[in-house]
Amino acid sequence: MYNSIKLSENVHWVGVNDKETDLFESLWPLPEGISYNSYVINDDKVALIDTVKINYTDTYLEKVKDVIGDKKVDYLIINHMEPDHSGSIKSMREAFPEMKIVGNAKTMNFLEGFYGITEGTMVIEDGDELNLGSRTLKFYLTPMVHWPETMMTFDQKDKILFAGDAFGGFGSLNGYLFDDEVNIEYFEDEIRRYFSNIIGKYGPVVHKTISRLRKEIDQIGMVATTHGLVWREDPAHIIDEYDKWSQQQTENGVVVVYGSMYGNTKIMAETVARSLSENGIEQIRLFDVSRKDISYIINDIWKYNGIVLGSCTYNTEIFPPMEYLLKSLESRNLRNRVLGIFGSYSWSGGALDRLKDFKEKVNCNLVEPVIESQFAPSGDILEKCYLLGENVASKVKENN
């Protein structure tokens, strides 16, 4: 007996929970695990939506069989080819040799490249439909949310949007599946951490896709993603949240991040943070860039409208962990933030130049003073740090 969960009379969740993988994409920590969601539509014809990571194929196949009994799978619909969802395709093909693998032209390229499969496929185009008996599925091609082949499948009978990675989040499913079974606030951070790190770079495409879905689909009754909760009580909530994040709409608050080896730059950052607090900022996040995983820093940067970055110089350049953060923010096209910067050095300098270069690459509003400290920060330098906190606070409060 394997626990599949019903979304409706004939639609079942047959996903799996992964509490073993430490780093998603070998990059992002998974302290709460992650789920790989797949769904079976058990109509006259049987359709699977996506599969699961290869490590879980056996459990997955048993779950599918448990739902469909002696029936065969007629269609495997591939919304996304990333291996955490496509990893079991080959095994499913072996178990159900007649099964048609359904995807768009780009999907087929990935299917051949990753798994050598070229036969038994069905290529669909944007807007195409597939009848399963009592229901018809409609396909929406959504390229670059967040891979070239990504698409979504809408069940027009039960009004379920199978959205691929869109609207997903980190965190495994601990007995619950639906948004109405949990306290959503608990999940928000892990969902935004997933969005900002995995999907955030493609924000404009996500926004365009959501606008299109809102225009073309009268009623989305449920959002069924490939990671995390299924949204049946309030599907609009996750769509609104994703839309907000995709446009980098933020709340009042400031994320202060410093890179420091011996504490001098840290004192500057703490002075800025104290000033922010004394000047009425209630949401302050202060991070040591060497010690806090970058995915959490990016998550908070996606939440708040202020950001202050300070770094020491290391071998004539900016401190390496800070460089990783700057590159990550540049590649996500960070914009619309109030920005403060400061650097420290002892002989050649280097950190502040890179922070100035960062300012040129992102569309943010630089707040004075820009501060550079040599050796240990003097009283004069710390006064400037306090002033920076004051000025950032007033701009942040102006913003919303």
Ligand SMILES: Cc1cc2nc3c(=O)[nH]c(=O)nc-3n(C[C@H](O)[C@H](O)[C@H](O)COP(=O)(O)O)c2cc1C
């Ligand atoms: C390994 C190492 C390399 C450094 N490289 C440079 C450098 O190339 N140019 C420079 O001006 N200062 C350099 N510094 C000095 C630091 O940037 C400077 O002392 C800074 O104030 C240290 O800040 P912290 O106490 O926050 O770590 C280096 C320091 C260390 C320990």
